[in-house]
Amino acid sequence: MTAPTNLDRRGSTPAAPSDAAPGGRTGTGSAWLLVTRREIMVKATDRSFLIGTVVTLAIIAGIMVLQVVLAGRTSTYDVAVTPSATTIAQQVRAGAAAIDEDVVVDPLAVPDDAAARAAVLDGSADAWLHRDGDRWVLTTKDGPNDSLKAVVQEVVRSEALRANASAAGTTLEALERGATLGTAFLEGDAQRAELVDALAFAFTFLFYMAALMFGVTLANSVVEEKQSRVVEIIATAIPVRHLLAGKVLGNTVLAVAQMTLFVAVGLVGLAFTDYSSLVTSVSGPVVWFVVFFLAGFVSLACLWAVAGSLASRTEDLQSTTTPLTFLVMAVLFGGLLLEGQWQVIGSFVPPLSAVVMPIRLLQGDASWPEALLALAILLAAAAATVRVGERLYRRSLLQGGGRVTVRQAWRVEE
Amino acid sequence: MLETIDLTRRFGDVTAVDAVSITVPDGLLTGFVGGNGAGKTTTMRMITGVLGIHAGRVLWQGRDITAADRRRFGYMPEERGLYPKQPVLDQLVYLARLAGMDGRAARASALELLERFGLADRAKDRVEKLSLGNQQRVQVTAALMTSPVALVLDEPFSGLDPAAVESMADLLRERARGGVPVLFSSHQLDLVDRLCDRLVIMARGRVVAQGTADDLRGGSPQRFRLVLDGDAGWVRGVGGLHVVDVDGTSALLEVLDPDVVQPLLREALSRGGIREFAAVVPALSELYREVAA
Numbered sequence: 001m002t003a004p005t006n007l008d009r010r011g012s013t014p015a016a017p018s019d020a021a022p023g024g025r026t027g028t029g030s031a032w033l034l035v036t037r038r039e040i041m042v043k044a045t046d047r048s049f050l051i052g053t054v055v056t057l058a059i060i061a062g063i064m065v066l067q068v069v070l071a072g073r074t075s076t077y078d079v080a081v082t083p084s085a086t087t088i089a090q091q092v093r094a095g096a097a098a099i100d101e102d103v104v105v106d107p108l109a110v111p112d113d114a115a116a117r118a119a120v121l122d123g124s125a126d127a128w129l130h131r132d133g134d135r136w137v138l139t140t141k142d143g144p145n146d147s148l149k150a151v152v153q154e155v156v157r158s159e160a161l162r163a164n165a166s167a168a169g170t171t172l173e174a175l176e177r178g179a180t181l182g183t184a185f186l187e188g189d190a191q192r193a194e195l196v197d198a199l200a201f202a203f204t205f206l207f208y209m210a211a212l213m214f215g216v217t218l219a220n221s222v223v224e225e226k227q228s229r230v231v232e233i234i235a236t237a238i239p240v241r242h243l244l245a246g247k248v249l250g251n252t253v254l255a256v257a258q259m260t261l262f263v264a265v266g267l268v269g270l271a272f273t274d275y276s277s278l279v280t281s282v283s284g285p286v287v288w289f290v291v292f293f294l295a296g297f298v299s300l301a302c303l304w305a306v307a308g309s310l311a312s313r314t315e316d317l318q319s320t321t322t323p324l325t326f327l328v329m330a331v332l333f334g335g336l337l338l339e340g341q342w343q344v345i346g347s348f349v350p351p352l353s354a355v356v357m358p359i360r361l362l363q364g365d366a367s368w369p370e371a372l373l374a375l376a377i378l379l380a381a382a383a384a385t386v387r388v389g390e391r392l393y394r395r396s397l398l399q400g401g402g403r404v405t406v407r408q409a410w411r412v413e414e
Numbered sequence: 415m416l417e418t419i420d421l422t423r424r425f426g427d428v429t430a431v432d433a434v435s436i437t438v439p440d441g442l443l444t445g446f447v448g449g450n451g452a453g454k455t456t457t458m459r460m461i462t463g464v465l466g467i468h469a470g471r472v473l474w475q476g477r478d479i480t481a482a483d484r485r486r487f488g489y490m491p492e493e494r495g496l497y498p499k500q501p502v503l504d505q506l507v508y509l510a511r512l513a514g515m516d517g518r519a520a521r522a523s524a525l526e527l528l529e530r531f532g533l534a535d536r537a538k539d540r541v542e543k544l545s546l547g548n549q550q551r552v553q554v555t556a557a558l559m560t561s562p563v564a565l566v567l568d569e570p571f572s573g574l575d576p577a578a579v580e581s582m583a584d585l586l587r588e589r590a591r592g593g594v595p596v597l598f599s600s601h602q603l604d605l606v607d608r609l610c611d612r613l614v615i616m617a618r619g620r621v622v623a624q625g626t627a628d629d630l631r632g633g634s635p636q637r638f639r640l641v642l643d644g645d646a647g648w649v650r651g652v653g654g655l656h657v658v659d660v661d662g663t664s665a666l667l668e669v670l671d672p673d674v675v676q677p678l679l680r681e682a683l684s685r686g687g688i689r690e691f692a693a694v695v696p697a698l699s700e701l702y703r704e705v706a707a
């Protein structure tokens with residue numbers, strides 16, 4: 001990252017703190033820090049930013065709570081039975097948990113069919129299980145309940161098979177031999193695969209959100225300074241590169257802090273869900289995600305600042321930021337859609353690698369050396385964008401009137 | 415002393431500022447006048463280092479200016495600009511700290527100036543809540559609060575009410591008396607005439623005149639108005655004079671030879687009496703029209 005210690009390109013000497021002028025003046029050495037602090041203060045006290053952060057946290061926490069509630073919830077069904085059906089009702093009650101762990105069946109003894117019908121109608125029973133000729137019927141008030149139906153059907157079916165097998169001189173077990181299908185995984189398990197998919201989506205989406213949200217804010221604050229000419233006052237006082245560095249740094253600090261908060265809440269929440277056993281195994285990739293996020297964000301942030309400086313009024317931003325909006329969307333779709341060979345390639349191509357490599361790490365497809373290589377490429381790209389961005393920013397920032405094209409900004413005489 | 419030597423800036427094919435050499439001496443108010451597009455703002459932006467210089471030099475105390483020198487300048491850009499959503503005092507302290515001032519001193523200095531402009535009670539308001547005139551006072555405060563060694567102010571008086579113009583004028587005179595060179599641009603020629611020790615007039619990217627107001631007037635012959643009791647037509651016959659205009663008893667004269675004045679007055683007395691004989695000082699606006707034409 002950029003803690004600029006270099007000379008101002010205007011051909012001046014940097015004012016070291018030692019050559020402080022009288023009157024308690026200090027050098028420009030720490031000017032970027034002042035800018036960083038202002039960026040953070042302004043944003044951190046901005047109501048819409050705070051509300052956005054709290055809402056996102058609430059959504060993350062809400063998803064976790066929903067997981068816990070859904071996982072822990074069992075449905076209890078009261079099933080009315082006449083004395084003739086008591087046996088099957090007891091078998092359903094005993095077999096329910098094995099078939100669907102979320103379903104509990106309580107038989108409700110009623111004297112006759114009329115009483116059973118009445119119980120279903122007045123809601124004291126959820127269903128009525130009774131014999132009709134050579135089949136069983138589950139009567140409910142209106143539409144059948146799928147979970148209850150599945151449980152009852154399974155029990156009724158196996159009891160009937162058992163009876164028929166016995167009558168044929170064999171056993172249920174003998175009949176079913178060789179007819180079961182199990183599932184197995186060579187790597188991980190079904191639960192982990194589900195979690196990996198969810199996290200990959202979350203990573204990609206969080207990166208997209210942060211890159212877009214902070215990017216637009218950054219571009220806006222640059223054009224605000226340019227439009228109001230505050231930048232001219234600042235440019236007399238400090239080198240423009242300090243201004244850029246401070247703005248990028250301030251927004252990066254906030255973005256990473258916000259992201260870390262989201263991820264931490266997400267991981268803590270995860271510990272309360274069924275996925276708790278997997279928290280440690282995904283924590284490593286999550287840390288990688290934050291590191292890649294940092295590098296990816298810095299390079300994009302510089303470009304957003306350039307997009308801001310190319311505009312001369314807020315109204316121009318729409319057009320100067322369009323290429324970046326597309327780039328960020330490319331990262332979003334890359335993270336969501338890339339698979340196989342394309343995913344491997346994408347995991348090394350900046351800025352796509354900022355999300356694709358952490359996803360591969362999460363999926364267990366990529367090794368540490370690969371991650372380090374991708375990170376090195378991403379950092380090199382970030383350094384290059386910082387340099388190019390600084391030049392464009394410096395040159396276009398002080399051009400008055402109308403929007404500036406990248407080509408003009410690159411070529412213009414300073 | 416602040417000087418520019420052959421300062422030049424092009425925008426594409428247009429040379430906005432063409433070999434401009436001006437002098438802004440210590441302790442004097444130098445007024446910078448010229449029509450729209452004359453190149454005043456571009457020149458000021460090059461002096462403050464906000465815009466690159468294509469040719470020529472800016473000198474501070476006789477040597478090439480550095481960024482460290484410029485940091486100690488007070489600069490007020492043309493369009494009023496501050497962060498609209500940031501409170502006045504916070505913003506002033508931030509800008510002063512960027513210019514190298516320490517936080518506490520910046521606060522004290524900002525409050526003192528805001529007090530002077532009658533804005534002390536608005537220190538915590540956001541800038542956007544202030545009227546345009548008050549925003550401008552805040553902007554001036556930003557330029558003055560760091561005790562700058564030179565002041566470069568682009569249109570500091572535009573948009574101010576008469577009372578504010580006076581307090582601003584006092585402030586600038588005060589800074590100039592402290593030995594600071596002050597360069598400010600303005601469209602209000604009467605104000606510049608009243609306020610300035612020196613003038614620089616620009617037109618179409620070039621300096622067309624500069625010096626004290628008297629210097630500039632010195633270029634044209636001294637004019638007098640003579641009002642007589644009788645008809646003034648006879649002055650046309652007097653040598654050593656250029657008669658600009660005669661209207662009944664009144665004549666406007668340019669004296670080419672100072673020795674003719676006493677004989678002229680004796681003649682006038684003998685012809686019946688003099689009601690008025692006064693030097694006519696051309697207004698700055700007239701001078702401006704002449705040089706900028």
